[in-house]
Amino acid sequence: MVALPSHAPAQGPAAPPGANPIIRDRFTADPAPLVIGDRLYLYVGHDEAGPGEMFNMREWLVYSTADMRHWTDHGPIMAVTDFKWAKKDAWAAQAIARNGRYWFYAAVEHDDTRPGKAIGVAVSDSPTGPFVDARGSALITNAMTPKGTHSWEDIDPTVLTDDDGTTWIAWGNRQAYIARLKPNMIELDGPITEITPPHFEEGPWLHKHGGLYYLTYASLDRTLHSDERVSYATARSLRGPWTYRGELTGSARNSFTIHPGIAEFRGRWYLFLHNAALRIGDRAGALGRRAVTVEYLHHNRDGTLRPVVQTDAGVSVPPSD
Template sequence: MRRAAALLVSTVLLLAAAPAPVPRWDAPGAGNPLLPGYFADPSIVRDRGRWYVFATIDPWGDDRLGLWTSDNGRDWRFSMPDWPTKAAATSPTSGDSKVWAPSVVKAGNGRWYMYVSVGSEVWVGTAPSPAGPWRDANGGRPLIAKGFAPAYHMIDAEAFIDDDGQAYLYWGSGWNWTNGHCFAVKLKPDMVTFDGAPRDVTPPGYFEAPFMVKQGSRYLLTYSDGKTTEDTYKVRYAVGDTPFGPFREGANSPILSTDAKRGVVSPGHHAIFRSHGRSYILYHRQGLPFSPSGDQVLRQVAVDPLTIRDDGRIDRVAPGHSAAVAGFGPHRTVGLRWRAGGQGRDALHGPERAADDNYATAWAPASNAPLLVADMGRVRRVSGSAVRMAFAHRNYALSVDASQDAKTWRTVATLPAASGSPIELRHPVTARYLRLRVPSDAAVWEWTLR
């Protein structure tokens, strides 16, 4: 009896010591990525009960920004603000770079301000709410022109408002993935005019994407270094006694790095926000499966808890796939359950991926069979579809067919050129089977039936 008890105790101890299984990035129901699509450089704010995420559209930006809105932090809807655009925010020195890296804040005057990179210059806009309408706030000129410091990249501007209401702006990067520099300046109450000369406040290991937070009397400048197209991109932080530093690198820096075992590659260019009294880091990481080709990059937005200690120390982040944020809904709103049929491009992009409630995985059809079949198990009433395509800003020709027996089909909805996320198709019909037709080069994150 004693021997059996000893064996039981030792077995329990072994089980307790065993490492926890690593969560799979392609498992059904994952909360990360937070958004369905390829986006980077996120900025997040909350206004009147609604969440707003502004972000760069991948690959490498677009002529407009992406804006995602949600009332529950789980179900997000895509749009593109009327400002900034590449056409409206350009100067003789701006170059051909696209619209990147928005930072959105609410100022003491009650208005909202956006600092955004367009053509390697920083522009500023304003709006009465995050929903817009957004308009240029600096007379059609860049706030920070390329010529301010030609040896460095004038991008990634981020505003910070101190406890006393004083606003500051931080920005700067390097060329060719090296020699990043960070500049900072105090802003006047109009949020546009500089109050004094900009200063070089570059902390150790800095490349780009500054984001300032304050803990007690300490100023924590967080930022990225490395190369986003590889697995070296990461988030560091430095501590200073004033908004201008001088800054010394934090004890646990870097706080967010590649974790290949967890399926997290090249995390960075982040924002820090609070929800229900807790801190979180919103950031982009490489879309999976990670297979870079040259400088092509497809990134996705994720969120994880962040702990900032009273002494200004930031704990290292354990990046994951749950996206568990206090105040966000426990899960996305889902529709009718269905079993997938059809062909996928390969095993990783099979038809079941369009029904796994995971924005890291997508159905990509075989080139000769761009058809996805939903079997609902029995004949039932379906009012419509919500389709989340791979690229929310692109146009797609979509149609839905219905059948009782998967042999005889009739078309119940057609959209010749639709964009957005989700794309809504209305088709009140009673059927057991539905069939989604997409372009042969398209992919679908999720197909939700209502």
């Protein structure tokens, strides 16, 4: 494990602790926070795209922090090849604590026996892994969502344990889906339901606050924009109906994609994102070379979220309460 002060940029003048991007020695994307006790763990994909490549993602990494300003690098926790039935693409993932263990839901490309994107589940006794395939086969395959319009709709899982102890998983690209998980965490418990909100593109994230459920996601209104933004919807039940609340952020700098991850830590709420503004040596940011960022998140009394402006300062400055 390596301690990484967030003020150690790849190049250029030093940035204050907590400034964006928060990881500066490698390209990272699709942030997924998990709070365990007095530490926040951040699971990310590892962007390694070279010249002419769109994406090259072969493993997942995890970092942790006690103060949101200094991050510890725990290294790779799992490779896409650890799912023996998958052939490539260590795409977006999320981890959750349940039954004394840590469960890791991840999007990959299935092998040719079940073509298309799929979602696997891995497990570990530690939030820093290593994680191993928990069932030896995909939890969700493209064949399970036959009404979808394309083969990569089954990506970007997000998981939430409700107050009654049930755990739910949502996912999707252009179509958004939700299903309940069995207590064993490796099987679906009931039907898959479509919950697609307006302009949904990908990257859903579930959280709950003040009796409301929030579905935050990467959105794309193709009549107005060429890059993704973050939008959100709310509901009184995970089953819906979901009420569209509008955009939460603008687009990410230099990046077509954006990917929200939300957590409460030490009494404050945070929104994790990614952009493509980082440069490491002679490698500039790009679609497949992104960088994770973080901003403060505020819930309004009426259940809406305060719009978030993406900054270089990040959480290096106090929030404007």
